[in-house]
Amino acid sequence: MTRHFLADDDLTPAEQAEVLALAAALKADPFGAKPLDGPVTVAMIFDKPTLRTQASFAAGIAELGGHPMLIDGALAGIGKRESVADVARVLGRQAGQIVWRTYGQDAIEEMAAYSGVPVVNALTDEFHPCQLLADLLTISEHKGELAGLKVVFLGDAACNMGNSWALAGASAGMHVVLSGPDGYQPSDAMVERARAIAAGTGGSVSIEGDPSAAVAGADVVITDTWVSMGKEDEAAARLAELAPYQLNAALLAGAKPDAIVMHCLPAYRGKEITAEVLDGPQSVIWDEAENRRHAQKAVLTWLHERR
Numbered sequence: 001m002t003r004h005f006l007a008d009d010d011l012t013p014a015e016q017a018e019v020l021a022l023a024a025a026l027k028a029d030p031f032g033a034k035p036l037d038g039p040v041t042v043a044m045i046f047d048k049p050t051l052r053t054q055a056s057f058a059a060g061i062a063e064l065g066g067h068p069m070l071i072d073g074a075l076a077g078i079g080k081r082e083s084v085a086d087v088a089r090v091l092g093r094q095a096g097q098i099v100w101r102t103y104g105q106d107a108i109e110e111m112a113a114y115s116g117v118p119v120v121n122a123l124t125d126e127f128h129p130c131q132l133l134a135d136l137l138t139i140s141e142h143k144g145e146l147a148g149l150k151v152v153f154l155g156d157a158a159c160n161m162g163n164s165w166a167l168a169g170a171s172a173g174m175h176v177v178l179s180g181p182d183g184y185q186p187s188d189a190m191v192e193r194a195r196a197i198a199a200g201t202g203g204s205v206s207i208e209g210d211p212s213a214a215v216a217g218a219d220v221v222i223t224d225t226w227v228s229m230g231k232e233d234e235a236a237a238r239l240a241e242l243a244p245y246q247l248n249a250a251l252l253a254g255a256k257p258d259a260i261v262m263h264c265l266p267a268y269r270g271k272e273i274t275a276e277v278l279d280g281p282q283s284v285i286w287d288e289a290e291n292r293r294h295a296q297k298a299v300l301t302w303l304h305e306r307r
Helices: 013-028 052-063 085-096 105-115 129-143 160-171 187-199 210-213 232-245 284-304
Strands: 041-046 069-070 095-102 119-121 149-155 175-179 204-207 220-225 261-262
Touching: 013 160, 013 187, 013 284, 041 052, 041 085, 052 069, 052 220, 052 284, 085 095, 085 105, 095 105, 095 284, 105 119, 119 129, 119 175, 129 160, 129 220, 129 261, 129 284, 149 160, 149 210, 160 175, 160 187, 160 204, 187 204, 204 261, 261 284
Parallel strands: 041 069, 041 095, 095 119, 149 175, 149 220, 175 204, 220 261
Antiparallel strands: none
16 A cells, blocks of 8 residues: 655654654765666645745655756646546556655645555645655754654644644653644644654653743754645734744743754744844754755655655
């Protein structure tokens, strides 16, 4: 059966650890493995604005010996000009894998159902699983063992990053705290889904409305933009409601002295995070951005070997 990576829990905890170990090995020897030599074509579709995703996948596919085939989502008109299922059937005959950055989770699930080749979620409104693998790789580089660490996600905890942190953090045996005001917290169903994973890994997932209480004793503090793609018309309300969750020096002081700061970018200094923190000594954000390439190379390799 063809394996896909559509949500963080498509990998079991053991598989997640295996992919992270592979990512570390590929980072240590970037040109040592060519599993996509041939080259195998990987179709990359982008329906949303992109910098890190396109750059890291294109570079990573090339380093693996493959060919990154860029498809303009607007020109393809997927779901409008022709159905997702028909596009999947076409691309499955042209490419060895499909990477898609899009809106609805239902669309990427349909792509996977009809493609016949592995499909990778490069971001949807509900999940950002490739970013989480990069985040976990970055944390392991700076902290060593993942299990048992306290990780705090601040701000709009109902966003795709909040959902992915709940699932991936639980899979890694971490203690994940999601901190946002009412209306900005993950659904009960998502929390229960993550807690079911945590029950088997020794991790935990909790909701904390008070940002100071959430950050207390944290090993890792994470935030993301407060106005995600598609939420621009809510910008004023979001900035006002989320202001107490800004990742600034005063709030960070409540975490452990050696806590690290993460942000998946793009970042808006002075809004969800201050310049002092983003550009400060506890920030590992640029390592995190680089690690998208290494983590995604590991996912592509892992799926290719199981196709």
